[in-house]
Amino acid sequence: MKSLAFLSLLLSVIFTAPGPERLITRSGSISFYSKAPLENIEANSKTALSVLDKKTGQIEFSVLIKSFTFEKALMQEHFNENYLESDKFPKAAFKGRIDNISNIDFEKDGKHTVSVTGQLSIHGETKTITTPATITIQSGTTAANADFNISLTDYKINIPSLAKDKISNSVKIVVSLQYEKPA
């Protein structure tokens, strides 16, 4: 009985463990830029976690809101405290799929333009986004890059009227994921 329970446990572990078709990175870079009449805002995080499934084309990433660094400490404080409310919503995450992943040969060097569709969750709100992206394979390592615009109102990030001239509603997000070489 005991050995059977152990076996079933072992089997379930094997079935759920990431297979060799999955690429992973824990040091993905995510930046955002917002241009406003009075002030440009930009911030970057280099600790995004991402997994890409080469077989199914599923791609996901998540990033801690607090890991974004700004040039100005006060901006960073306001970003966390007043706008993104990182205590309540600590993470931003994306869960999507790359179209026609089977067209890509991960064994061969090359640059592929693809389309990604998925759910982007920020500040407790989830919206569907579709964006072109590039998959670059170079000497065995895979990188995924994309940039797209989001609107702050979509994610219920409110800008007080006092700061309207300082913060643009449209924010450009740049995602750059350099996956680890599979072991």
Add this chain to the structure above:
Amino acid sequence: MKKIITATVLFFATSSLVKAQDTSLLDGVEKQSSSKEFVTNAFKSSRVINGHSMEFIGKGVLDFRILHRFGRANVGVSEWFGLDQASMRMGFDYGLGKNLTIGIGRCTFKKEVDGFLKLRLVSQKTNGTPFSVIVVTGMSVYTFKNTDPLHDVTFSSRAGYYYQSIIGRKFSRKFSLQLSPTIVHRNEVEAGDVNDTYAIGIGSRFKLSKRTALVVDYFPVLNRPSSSDTRNSLSLGFDIETGGHVFQLHFSNSTGMNERAFITDTHDSWGKGEVRFGFNLSRVFTIKKMSKMQN
């Protein structure tokens, strides 16, 4: 046999359960990388009201602080509830590091110049250290002209020092509490008074909205001589943040705006209505931009 069946059923039940969930590729890998995060923004400002808070202003940031304390509010309408008289402190704080601040200031009260150094030793973390520990040390010197020919004053006799540790915790998004045991040493005191004054500061914040909060700053003195007419400093305030400014509006029985002054030189009583309106205004300037690569 029965057991085997149960086990098999259990196995299929659990594996189908796993499938039934909206599985994420990040499951399993995410747990390993979830790090302990620093808890930030326990207070809006680097001061609760008079006393230091467990917050820092940030590296390369210059904080220009203008503090005002008006006269006693119970003087009535002829003195416009104390607003006719004002005592102020103008000061500059600079963030030498994320967890290190240096500051100087000058108060009109006794024409006192003061400076301090503030360092964080321990940071509160989520799923980690439950509180922050900060140490502060400062010095103050009176600079008023001596008009008493019988009393010889030197730099040393005008000087005072304080040593403080702050143990604070942000309990929730809204509520923060800190204790700050403090020793104030004055080189020269009046007969019957003590050179070393011990006090335990109690500071707390309760957030009302994203940009406003209620604050309390209380400094009970532990070893006040019975002959002393000084009182414990108690301040109640309201913080408003507007972009680069933080306004702290408050009522207090203290006029002093440095540790020497508000801990050992508070003479008014809340019970008698001897309360003063005051405000702290803080404006920060980013002198040195943080490197974006410092992740």
